[in-house]
Amino acid sequence: MSSKAITELDKIRNIGISAHIDSGKTTLTERILFYTDRIHAIHEVRGKDGVGATMDSMELERERGITIASAATHTEWDGHHINIIDTPGHVDFTIEVERALRVLDGAILVLCSVAGVQSQSITVDRQMRRYNVPAIAFVNKCDRSGANPARVTEQLRDKLSHNAVMMQIPIGLEADHRGVIDLVEMKALIFEGENGEKISIEEIPADLLAEAEARREVMLDAVSMFSEELMEAMLDENVTTELIHEAVRRGVLTRELTPVFMGSAYKNRGVQPLLDAVVRYLPDPTQVENTAIDLDSDESMIVDNSPDSPLISLAFKLEVSPYGQLTYVRIYQGTLSKGDSMVNVRTGQKLKLGRLARMHADQMQDIEEAAAGDIVALFGVDCASGDTFTDGKINATMTSIHVPEPVIKLAIKPIDNKASANMAKALQRFTKEDPTFRAYLDEETNDTIIAGMGELHLEVYVERMKREFAAEVTTGAPQVAYRETIRNEIAFNYTHKKQTGGSGQYGKIQGVIMPNEEADFEFESKVTGGNVPSEYISAVEKGFKSCMARGEYVGYPVVNLKFRLEDGASHAVDSSDNAFQAAARGAFREFYLQGKPIALEPVMLVSVEGPTEFQGEILATLMQRRGMVVGTTEDAGFVRIDAEVPLSEMFGYATVIRSATQGKAEFTMEFARYGTAPAEVAEELREKWLEKKAAGSN
Amino acid sequence: MYRKEINERSPLRVFERSIQGGLGKGNVGVVMSRAGAGKTAFLVDIALDELMRERKVLHINIDNPVEKVREFYDEIFSDLAESQKLERRERAHLVVERNRLIQTYGRESFSMDKVKEGIRLASEHMSFDPEVIIVDGWPKFSKATDDDVQELVNLAKQYNCEVWVSARARREDERDDRGIPTKISRFDSMLSVVINLEPHSDHIRLQIVKDHDNKDAASLFLELDPRTLLVKWR
Numbered sequence: 063m064s065s066k067a068i069t070e071l072d073k074i075r076n077i078g079i080s081a082h083i084d085s086g087k088t089t090l091t092e093r094i095l096f097y098t099d100r101i102h103a104i105h106e107v108r109g110k111d112g113v114g115a116t117m118d119s120m121e122l123e124r125e126r127g128i129t130i131a132s133a134a135t136h137t138e139w140d141g142h143h144i145n146i147i148d149t150p151g152h153v154d155f156t157i158e159v160e161r162a163l164r165v166l167d168g169a170i171l172v173l174c175s176v177a178g179v180q181s182q183s184i185t186v187d188r189q190m191r192r193y194n195v196p197a198i199a200f201v202n203k204c205d206r207s208g209a210n211p212a213r214v215t216e217q218l219r220d221k222l223s224h225n226a227v228m229m230q231i232p233i234g235l236e237a238d239h240r241g242v243i244d245l246v247e248m249k250a251l252i253f254e255g256e257n258g259e260k261i262s263i264e265e266i267p268a269d270l271l272a273e274a275e276a277r278r279e280v281m282l283d284a285v286s287m288f289s290e291e292l293m294e295a296m297l298d299e300n301v302t303t304e305l306i307h308e309a310v311r312r313g314v315l316t317r318e319l320t321p322v323f324m325g326s327a328y329k330n331r332g333v334q335p336l337l338d339a340v341v342r343y344l345p346d347p348t349q350v351e352n353t354a355i356d357l358d359s360d361e362s363m364i365v366d367n368s369p370d371s372p373l374i375s376l377a378f379k380l381e382v383s384p385y386g387q388l389t390y391v392r393i394y395q396g397t398l399s400k401g402d403s404m405v406n407v408r409t410g411q412k413l414k415l416g417r418l419a420r421m422h423a424d425q426m427q428d429i430e431e432a433a434a435g436d437i438v439a440l441f442g443v444d445c446a447s448g449d450t451f452t453d454g455k456i457n458a459t460m461t462s463i464h465v466p467e468p469v470i471k472l473a474i475k476p477i478d479n480k481a482s483a484n485m486a487k488a489l490q491r492f493t494k495e496d497p498t499f500r501a502y503l504d505e506e507t508n509d510t511i512i513a514g515m516g517e518l519h520l521e522v523y524v525e526r527m528k529r530e531f532a533a534e535v536t537t538g539a540p541q542v543a544y545r546e547t548i549r550n551e552i553a554f555n556y557t558h559k560k561q562t563g564g565s566g567q568y569g570k571i572q573g574v575i576m577p578n579e580e581a582d583f584e585f586e587s588k589v590t591g592g593n594v595p596s597e598y599i600s601a602v603e604k605g606f607k608s609c610m611a612r613g614e615y616v617g618y619p620v621v622n623l624k625f626r627l628e629d630g631a632s633h634a635v636d637s638s639d640n641a642f643q644a645a646a647r648g649a650f651r652e653f654y655l656q657g658k659p660i661a662l663e664p665v666m667l668v669s670v671e672g673p674t675e676f677q678g679e680i681l682a683t684l685m686q687r688r689g690m691v692v693g694t695t696e697d698a699g700f701v702r703i704d705a706e707v708p709l710s711e712m713f714g715y716a717t718v719i720r721s722a723t724q725g726k727a728e729f730t731m732e733f734a735r736y737g738t739a740p741a742e743v744a745e746e747l748r749e750k751w752l753e754k755k756a757a758g759s760n
Numbered sequence: 761m762y763r764k765e766i767n768e769r770s771p772l773r774v775f776e777r778s779i780q781g782g783l784g785k786g787n788v789g790v791v792m793s794r795a796g797a798g799k800t801a802f803l804v805d806i807a808l809d810e811l812m813r814e815r816k817v818l819h820i821n822i823d824n825p826v827e828k829v830r831e832f833y834d835e836i837f838s839d840l841a842e843s844q845k846l847e848r849r850e851r852a853h854l855v856v857e858r859n860r861l862i863q864t865y866g867r868e869s870f871s872m873d874k875v876k877e878g879i880r881l882a883s884e885h886m887s888f889d890p891e892v893i894i895v896d897g898w899p900k901f902s903k904a905t906d907d908d909v910q911e912l913v914n915l916a917k918q919y920n921c922e923v924w925v926s927a928r929a930r931r932e933d934e935r936d937d938r939g940i941p942t943k944i945s946r947f948d949s950m951l952s953v954v955i956n957l958e959p960h961s962d963h964i965r966l967q968i969v970k971d972h973d974n975k976d977a978a979s980l981f982l983e984l985d986p987r988t989l990l991v992k993w994r
Contacts, residue, residue, distance in 0.1 A: 188827060220866035223824050579850055677877075681885040691886055693826030693862030694878065697869045704826050706857075737854075 067397055067433035069369055072346045073142045074435045076392070078149040078162055078195070080186045081172035086202045090172055090327035091146065097259065097334055098137040098144070134165075134379070134390050134437045136420045136427075142341045145437040149186075161378045161447065163193040165392040165437065168314075168344030170336065171199045175209040175235075175324065179217040180728070184669065184702070187222045196314045198339050199224070201324040204232050204331070205239040211324045220697050224320040225313070227284040230335070231277050232324055233270065242324060242332050243270060245278045246306050251335060258330025282306070288313040307342055314343045347435030352394055354450075354458045357407070363458065365394035369433035372396055372456035373404065377440075377449045380495045382530075385419075385426050388439040389447075394460065396453060398438070399431040407450040407459045417441040446494050466733050468500050468513035469664035469709055472520050473538035475509065484533035485510070491531075492523055499523060506758070513543060515733055517713070542664060542710045544747060545736055546613040547622045548657030551576040556649035557631075558641055568636035569645035571602055571627060575657060578624035583610050587627045594630040598642040602627055605646025614651060615659035616744060617751035621736075661744040664709040667692075667734040670719060671702040672727025679722045687711035688740070706734055710743070763812050763852045766844045771982050771991045772809045778978040779953050779971050783922040785891075788912050790944060792927040793957035798964050799926040801989035802957060803894050804836050806924060810892050811856045818882070818890035820875060821864045822897035829862050829896075839988040861888055870899065872911045879919065895925045902943040909947045929956070938969050938977075957984065966991070 068074060081087035135146045149162040149169070163169075169190060173183060190197060199218060201211040211232055218226035230242040233250055241252040243266055250267060254260040266274050282301065286293045289309035295301045313319025323339055325332015353362045354374050365374055373396030381388045391398075398404075402415045419439050420427045432438040445451075450459040476482035489501040489512070500513040514520045517540055527533040552575045560567040571594065578584055585603040587594075594602065606625045613620040632642075668689070670680050674696060680703050684691060689705035712731065719727050739747070761769070776782045783789045793799050807817045821829050837856060841849050863878050882888040893915065899908075916923040933941035940954055954970035964984035971977040981994040 184825070220823070220868075221825060223828060678881050678885065681881055685885050690858060691861060691882075691888075692830060692857065693864065695826050695864045695866075696874060696878075697866030702826075 065427070065429040065431075067369065067429075067431040068143050068436055069433050071348050071367060071435045074145070074346055075142055075340055075344055076145045076147060076165065076167045076347065076435075076437055077340060077344055078147045078166040078169040079172060080149050080169050080190060080197075081183070086174065086327050087172050090170075090200065090202060090333070091148070093327045093330060093333045094146070094337060095135065095137055096257065097337065098139050134421060134439070136422055136437075139337045140341050143436075144337075144340060147437065160189065160193070163189055163195055165376065165378045166195065167347055167350045168340075169195050169197045170340065171197045171320070173199060173201050173214050173218070174206075175201045175203045175211050175214055176206050178210075178214045179221045180671065184222065184671075184730075187224075194317060196317050196345055197224075197320055198314060198336075198343055199226060199320050199322045200332075200336050201322060202327055204235055204324050205237065205326040205329045207236045209235045209239070211235075211322070215322045217697070218320060218322065221695070221702075225284065225318055226320045226322050227281050228277055228324075229281060229310070229321045229339070230324055230332070231270070231274055233267065239326055239329065239331060242335065243274045244335065245274060245281050246303050248274065248278065251332075253325075253329075253331040258333070261334060284319065285309045285313065288316075288319065311343045315345050315349055352460075354394065354460050357457045357459060365434075367434045368395055369397045371434070373398065373451065373453035374456065374458055374460065375404075375451045376460040377443070377445050377447055377451065380445075380447045382491070386441060388419075388421075388441065389443045389445060390437065390439050391451065392437045393432060393434050395434045397431055397433045398440075400429075402453065404451040405454045406445055407452055407457070408446075409449075411444075412454070413443060415440060415443070446497070448497060466498060466515065467543070468498060469515060469543050469666075469733055470517065470520065470540050471511050471513040471543055472524075472540050473504070473507070473509040473511055474524065474535040475537075477534045477536060481533045481535065484531045485527060485535060488523075488527040488531035488533050492526070509538070516731065540713065544616060544618040544664075544739065545621045545662040546615045546618050546659055547620060547662060548575070548577055548654065548659050550656075550658045552653050552657040554649045554653040556645055556652060558645035558648050560641075561636075566633075566636040567638065567641035567644065568633035569598065569602075569638075569642040570631040571642070571645050571649060572630055573628040574626045575650075575653065576624050576626070577657075578622050581624075582621045583607060584624040585627070586624070589627055589629060593632070594627065594642070595632055595637075598632060598637065598639065599627065601639040601642035602630075602646045605643035606650060608643070609647055609650040609654075613659065614654045615751075616661045616747035617754065618661070618747070621662065661739040661747055662736040663739040663743065665706050665734050665737040666709050666712060666731045667704065668707045668712065668715075668729055668731045669702055669704050670727055670729040671700060672723045674699055674701045676723040676727060677701045677703070680719070680727055683715070683718055683722050687715070706737075707731075708737070708739070709733075761844050762847050763855065766840070766846060767809065767812050770809055771993055772805065775966070775980065775982060775991070778968055778980055780974065783924070783953050784972075785920050785922060786917045787952035788909075788916050788923045788925060788950065789953035789955070790925050790927050790951055791955045791957065792929045792941070792944060793964075794929055794931065794959065797957045797959045798984050798986070798989065799928070799957065800832060800896055801836065802955070802966070802984060802991070803896055803924055803926060804832055805984075805989070805991050807860070807892065807894055808833065808837060808840065808856065811859045812852065814855060814859055815891045816888060817860050817892045817894065818879065818888075819860060819862045819894045820896065821862065822870050822895075822899070823867055824864060824897070826862050826864050829864065833860070836989050839990055843988065843990065861886075861890070867899075872915065875915070876918075890919060891921050893919070893921055893923045895923065898925045898927070901927045901941075901947075904943075904947070906947070906950075909950050913950050939967075940969050959986075962986070963994075965994070 079087050079091055137144050147162050147166045201214045204211060215226045215228050218224045229245055233241045233243060243250050250264040252262045252264060254262055282296060285306060286296055292305045292309045295305055310321050323336045327333060348367050352365045354365055356363045375391045375393040377389045377391050379390040400418060403412055404415055405412055418429055420429055421439050476485045492499050493501055498515050502511055504511050512520055524537060555572045557570040585606060587599045610620045672680055684705045687707050688711055689707040692704040695702045719729055791799050791802055807819060810817050819829060846852055861882055912923055927944055929941050935941050936945045952972050956967040956969045958965045958967060964986055966980050966982045968977040968980050982991055983994045985992050
């Protein structure tokens with residue numbers, strides 16, 4: 063393959079494969095890479111065997127059956143370039159999912175033909191909806207006993223309210239599954255050969271003809287909503303496959319239609335038609351609107367996908383690979399060439415691009431350049447994931463993905479000196495890769511603290527430390543990351559004065575501290591007449607800001623405050639930067655508690671799904687945990703209950719829900735918001751804080 | 761404005777007065793329109809108005825998942841908060857969420873017995889007793905029997921609450937002299953209020969086509985803004 067840039071944008075597909083953990087995503091990805099590489103190998107006669115290519119490079123992922131990292135793999139099908147962005151399936155890794163969803167233009171939603179739409183499919187679907195990702199569905203595992211793709215299609219309609227329509231029907235199910243009937247061409251596709259690579263196209267078996275005709279009618283009815291030409295052609299009875307494809311594509315692009323394909327990745331059935339569908343129906347980069355923020359005008363701008371425009375690209379994933387440290391970028395406009403210099407918009411740092419590459423399933427290809435719409439890997443670029451690179455001709459950044467504050471923390475201790483050095487390396491790497499993962503030193507206890515978005519999130523990093531960095535650590539009990547703020551406005555008037563020989567310290571400030579839903583910290587000065595000299599105003603701001611790290615009420619970080627400095631006084635000799643910082647800290651200490659402080663706790667959106675007969679039991683477990691039920695959904699004997707529950711109440715919930723429902727319910731959870739903690743929780747936190755303070759002062 | 765003021769100044773107060781002080785407990789009201797003319801939006805407007813004064817609303821939806829219904833509320837709430845300059849927005853939002861329960865059903869799974877079981881569980885485990893029940897996407901009036909509609913009335917009576925139901929009208933529907941499709945008016949004696957939403961090029965007009973036993977339903981000078989989906993003065 064050429065090392066030049068791909069500039070035919072209509073030949074690029076950036077896609078994700080989204081799925082529930084056990085629906086066979088990894089197998090499907092492997093098969094896709096196998097078939098595409100195979101074709102590739104035949105063309106280039108490289109004699110390379112693509113078998114065993116895998117997206118899940120990390121040992122741990124395979125063991126747990128979940129995908130953590132989002133690598134991007136390049137492959138080709140039918141003259142098209144497909145970049146497969148691996149989307150993590152587990153909801154605990156929200157930021158990684160959101161990053162991946164951000165850079166892809168379309169997705170394959172994989173569902174298990176036995177289990178159907180499960181609570182995790184619902185979470186994944188929710189995320190895709192948030193980013194307006196057009197999707198096609200693949201009902202996998204049609205060879206399993208109990209397989210029923212028609213039922214899964216119904217569930218897509220009912221549970222996820224997709225306008226799902228079957229584009230195929232299965233030829234045989236369970237052990238008899240041999241292939242599919244293509245309802246567009248009205249042909250039977252039988253997959254033969256050792257790896258299903260031979261497709262024999264046959265007439266529809268007589269016993270399936272009636273069903274195929276009926277399903278085709280349903281499909282045409284649904285699809286014709288997106289094309290008047292097709293509707294007319296149906297009336298005139300001269301429907302062509304092109305008209306159908308065009309109509310399906312239109313429906314998919316607007317997210318108003320989800321065509322459903324089926325097969326068994328494991329048994330090598332149905333994968334090639336799915337690839338055809340990716341190329342046919344999912345959007346190319348020009349059909350998706352992406353916006354950046356022009357930092358000069360502070361307004362959002364639509365990126366133009368032109369290779370000749372100033373460069374805007376987003377680093378969405380850092381990865382340590384056998385080839386060294388890689389930074390995956392999506393180019394939104396402009397061209398990246400080897401030897402170019404780029405600017406990291408966040409740091410202002412200029413850097414030279416030494417090497418860029420396309421990552422194939424298990425090998426890497428050096429390339430000279432890459433253009434808008436493409437996804438490539440860069441070598442030796444120092445940055446954090448989420449950074450924007452430009453060529454310096456434009457001052458713009460890809461709109462930042464919202465990074466939530468960590469909600470849970472854990473103390474870790476290396477078991478020996480060697481582990482200690484390795485742990486430091488590991489933490490440095492992880493914090494760069496994942497902005498929701500934080501690590502810091504607790505100055506009081508001298509413990510290393512790691513913080514993140516959920517119990518599993520932290521567990522995975524602890525295990526990665528052990529496996530990838532040989533850093534074995536012991537962990538403390540997980541702790542909820544509370545916050546605090548005030549409810550009422552407080553006027554303050556404070557003088558900091560010290561006279562201990564030599565030059566003294568003097569600073570007097572007066573103003574208001576008030577609750578502020580808009581931002582975590584805000585400071586404004588209304589001082590007139592130079593009562594507080596302007597050089598000290600920033601010292602006051604600095605002083606207040608330093609107070610936000612820990613509140614006086616329960617000893618947790620303070621949020622949602624606005625400080626207004628209105629007046630004050632200074633002394634010609636004794637006032638200093640330090641004196642005014644001290645004045646701000648003193649004012650905060652003295653007045654903060656008068657503002658009716660409250661504790662805030664992280665609240666999670668929890669979705670529990672199980673058989674309807676357990677609805678009462680599930681509700682009870684949620685209510686006992688101070689849950690606020692948002693809603694219930696009932697369908698086909700299953701109920702799903704969505705509730706907002708404080709994180710502190712969710713420890714050990716997996717065991718509780720299992721025993722309450724005889725193991726028949728499962729749940730997912732993601733961070734929703736910070737909410738006011740009830741008085742009894744706040745009191746307990748306050749007692750602990752006061753004890754700690756007393757112990758500290760002894 | 762504060763939450764309470766928004767309530768007091770809402771155009772829905774006019775709507776309430778025009779139907780003799782409201783739908784009334786134990787009664788069933790119908791909101792009808794052609795597809796996509798804003799039935800759900802108007803039902804959510806009614807619900808939000810109730811929720812803002814801390815009355816409990818059970819929102820039943822057939823066909824849409826919970827989060828879609830919730831998104832609908834969030835969108836209309838945020839338009840309302842924006843246009844009315846609502847103070848303490850987050851708290852008002854929490855009041856809305858605390859007093860609202862969404863129950864959704866797959867088309868095939870919906871039945872009045874399930875709704876009742878849902879209400880029983882909500883009452884038992886959550887002390888949630890609805891004062892208003894919204895039934896959005898109720899299976900077609902055209903196929904309904906007297907018993908089906910009677911079930912709605914029973915629901916309103918049994919729980920002593922107001923029940924609002926959506927109904928889809930079609931252009932080709934046969935209508936009575938008030939303009940009510942006969943598929944709905946055949947249940948006239950069981951329905952207390954019927955509202956029609958009539959789409960125009962830039963607004964959606966609200967019409968009271970049945971007002972309890974009142975022979976002359978009042979003309980309503982209200983409409984739905986198709987952009988914000990809020991009720992406003994005409």
